[in-house]
Amino acid sequence: MRISDPQIANRLAELDVELQRGTALADLTSLGFGGTTDLLRLRKHETIPDLLRLLDSKHIPHKFLGGGSNLLVGDGELPWVVLRLVRPEPDIVLEGNYAHVDAAADLGRTVTFCAKHDLGGMEGLIGVPGTVGGALRMNAGAYGMQIGSYVREVKLYRAAARKIEILRGHQISFEYRHTSFAPDDMMLAVTLELPSKPYKEILQGIRICNEKRRSSQPLGQKSAGCIFKNPPGGSAGRMIDELGLKGLSVGDARVSDRHANFFVNAGHASAKDMLALIADVRERVRKAYGVTLENEVVVWNA
Numbered sequence: 001m002r003i004s005d006p007q008i009a010n011r012l013a014e015l016d017v018e019l020q021r022g023t024a025l026a027d028l029t030s031l032g033f034g035g036t037t038d039l040l041r042l043r044k045h046e047t048i049p050d051l052l053r054l055l056d057s058k059h060i061p062h063k064f065l066g067g068g069s070n071l072l073v074g075d076g077e078l079p080w081v082v083l084r085l086v087r088p089e090p091d092i093v094l095e096g097n098y099a100h101v102d103a104a105a106d107l108g109r110t111v112t113f114c115a116k117h118d119l120g121g122m123e124g125l126i127g128v129p130g131t132v133g134g135a136l137r138m139n140a141g142a143y144g145m146q147i148g149s150y151v152r153e154v155k156l157y158r159a160a161a162r163k164i165e166i167l168r169g170h171q172i173s174f175e176y177r178h179t180s181f182a183p184d185d186m187m188l189a190v191t192l193e194l195p196s197k198p199y200k201e202i203l204q205g206i207r208i209c210n211e212k213r214r215s216s217q218p219l220g221q222k223s224a225g226c227i228f229k230n231p232p233g234g235s236a237g238r239m240i241d242e243l244g245l246k247g248l249s250v251g252d253a254r255v256s257d258r259h260a261n262f263f264v265n266a267g268h269a270s271a272k273d274m275l276a277l278i279a280d281v282r283e284r285v286r287k288a289y290g291v292t293l294e295n296e297v298v299v300w301n302a
């Protein structure tokens with residue numbers, strides 16, 4: 001969707017929002033495909049309520065983009081604009097065992113920055129690509145830990161109240177790859193409380209997790225991580241593997257040979273290819289196991 005009205009463009013500039021016209025989301029997502037739209041880069045949290053009032057009043061639909069690493073975006077001209085926070089400097093401020101982190105901060109860098117200051121707990125998240133805001137919204141987790149366990153406070157734009165609010169950790173529920181945030185809430189910043197641990201010990205944990213990940217996941221390839229959530233008590237990757245579906249393709253969308261719950265863009269895959277592959281695998285698993293796998297990847301299909 002394109003913002004062509006010069007009055008809106010002027011107002012965006014007043015709100016310290018940078019309008020980046022005709023942005024290819026293929027360049028902003030780890031799957032490496034996705035259509036085109038106008039991107040609004042937000043430099044100030046404080047102007048977000050006014051920005052959203054403006055978009056609503058002009059009937060401009062929007063979506064919030066984080067790191068784009070768990071996202072499948074539709075092809076072609078997209079019918080909404082995309083909002084994205086500009087990462088401030090500094091994006092992490094430490095205060096004792098608390099880390100105040102901007103939602104636009106890189107998750108991996110946050111883990112290592114805290115580690116260097118003897119704050120641990122998040123070793124399992126080291127290889128998870130994306131922003132802290134995205135990890136928070138999805139309650140990212142790996143190797144027995146999840147980010148929600150460390151959340152003490154969240155600053156967010158609450159779409160329902162149309163204002164910026166602060167929530168305490170106990171007001172938010174964090175479940176397996178799910179949180180109680182509303183779909184149109186926008187994560188702005190988080191305070192994590194992390195256990196003190198010597199850097200060397202954290203580094204050892206980080207190395208172990210990195211090694212496990214390298215040996216079981218297709219890290220060098222374009223993917224969005226796991227496509228499906230694990231069903232209760234089961235493993236989507238194992239089920240797909242057991243059905244012999246590694247290597248199954250639709251166009252250049254392909255079930256990874258390394259981890260069957262990772263679907264990779266092996267060349268010039270489109271969203272259409274990837275969605276067809278997901279539907280095909282879901283149906284085969286349903287027929288064989290009687291289980292309907294739920295998407296773990298977030299889909300923005302036009």
Ligand code: EPU
Nearest residue numbers: 142143216225226228229230235237238241258259260296
């Ligand atoms: N397995 C196979 N074949 C495969 C893949 C896995 O047999 O192709 C088996 C493994 O041998 C293992 C079991 O399935 O016995 C589970 O596999 P794995 O340890 O790789 O974990 P997972 O359940 O597939 C989850 C998360 C990952 C996270 C890892 C490590 C989900 C959907 N996936 O994967 O998260 O990195 O554990 O903790 O919860 C993601 O969220 O995008 C993601 C990749």
